Amino acid sequence: MNKQESKNKGLKVLINVSFIIVSFIALFPILSLLLSSLRPSSELMRNGISLTFDPSTLNFDNYTYIFTQAYQYWAWYGNSITISALTIVLSLFFSSMVGYALACYDFKGRNFFFVLVLFILMIPFEILMLPLYKMMISFQLINTYAAVLLPAIVAPIAVFFFRQYALGLPKELMDAARIDGSNEYGIFFKIMLPLMLPSLAAMAILQGLGSWNNFLWPLIVLRSNDMFTLPIGLATLLTPYGNNYDVLIAGSVMTIVPIIILFIFFQKYFVSGLTVGGVKG
Missing domain, CATH: 4.10.280 (MYOD Basic-Helix-Loop-Helix Domain, subunit B)
Structure with missing residues (x-):
């Protein structure tokens, strides 16, 4: 040697x-x-x-x-799983479409909309909470899952991520599909979206993790105990009148399980999705 x-x-x-x-x-x-x-x-x-x-x-x-015995805990658990699953599906669907459009189509105002996405991305969520809360009141959505979901459906970070990833997709496939008679929706769902699978998997983990751990916004818009998510429900166990550590500590351990399962399913694409999406453009 x-x-x-x-x-x-x-x-x-x-x-x-x-x-x-x-x-x-x-x-x-x-x-x-x-x-x-x-x-x-x-x-x-x-x-x-x-x-x-x-x-x-x-x-x-x-x-x-x-x-x-902790039946209320499982109600919170189910609420968190429902909200996180819907957030992942809706966010990936709409954000990928917006990011794909910003990357692959040349239309008037495209750069302006992309700069607007970057601008919103730089604004802390705490600044947006008050106008969002007033909006939910005007829509009469307080104490509903829709109030929790709507602000996360088109996430700026997801739009930016998908746009950067889509910039590296071969545009020749789009032209070939048009020659074969496919419409724009067919091109996206049948050709381009499967090519974006690594980015979808990476963003599914990030969006799922963010929704699962989200505490502040659900705390603001949810009122009923039976609609609380896990972070809010576990926080209610600590009160000046008594602390239920039996549920709090063991329940906190159980909250890790869905994130581990989510990562196991998508880990194959996670690193490649982040790496490729971060250097395109």
Whole structure:
């Protein structure tokens, strides 16, 4: 082994060790939460969430309680899954169409609309909340799922992402399809959309994660306890009059499951979608 090979091997080992350390730091909160979910609520009150615990106290009582008695928790869980699924489907459908149009069609005002998308992208959502809230009141959509969904249907970040990805699609396929007699909708749904599958998978994960963890906007527009999403429902368990840690800690662990499943299904396209979509244009 020459000096250069030895240097490269040492650098590789150093990089691997660094990644292991960073991974442990990233997983530390999850490990703490997982271990805390196996501890009695009385011990959680005394010691809080940490990696220090008495092995003899670990049990699955908190999960048993969730699956047998915490019926309201599963109502919140179902609400979050419904809203997240609808957000993913509607956002991918409409945002991909807008991004595709901005990239593949030459029409008057195209650049203006794209700059408008970038401008909206730079505005913090907290600034838009008040006009959006007044809009939902005027539409009489307060305390409905529609109020939660409408602001996320055409997300600026998704439009920008799909536009950048669509810029790299071969336009010759569109011309060939037109010669064969296909209309514009057929070109998009049958030819171009399948080519955008990596970008759709990557954005499905990002949009799903954002919708699943969304707390502030649903808190503003939802009123009924039976319509709460998981972040809001779990927050209601912490009150000045008592804290239901049995549901809170174990329930928080259960919220990770759908995101893991979503990533497993789309991980094949996730990295390639982000990489290609980020360099086109």
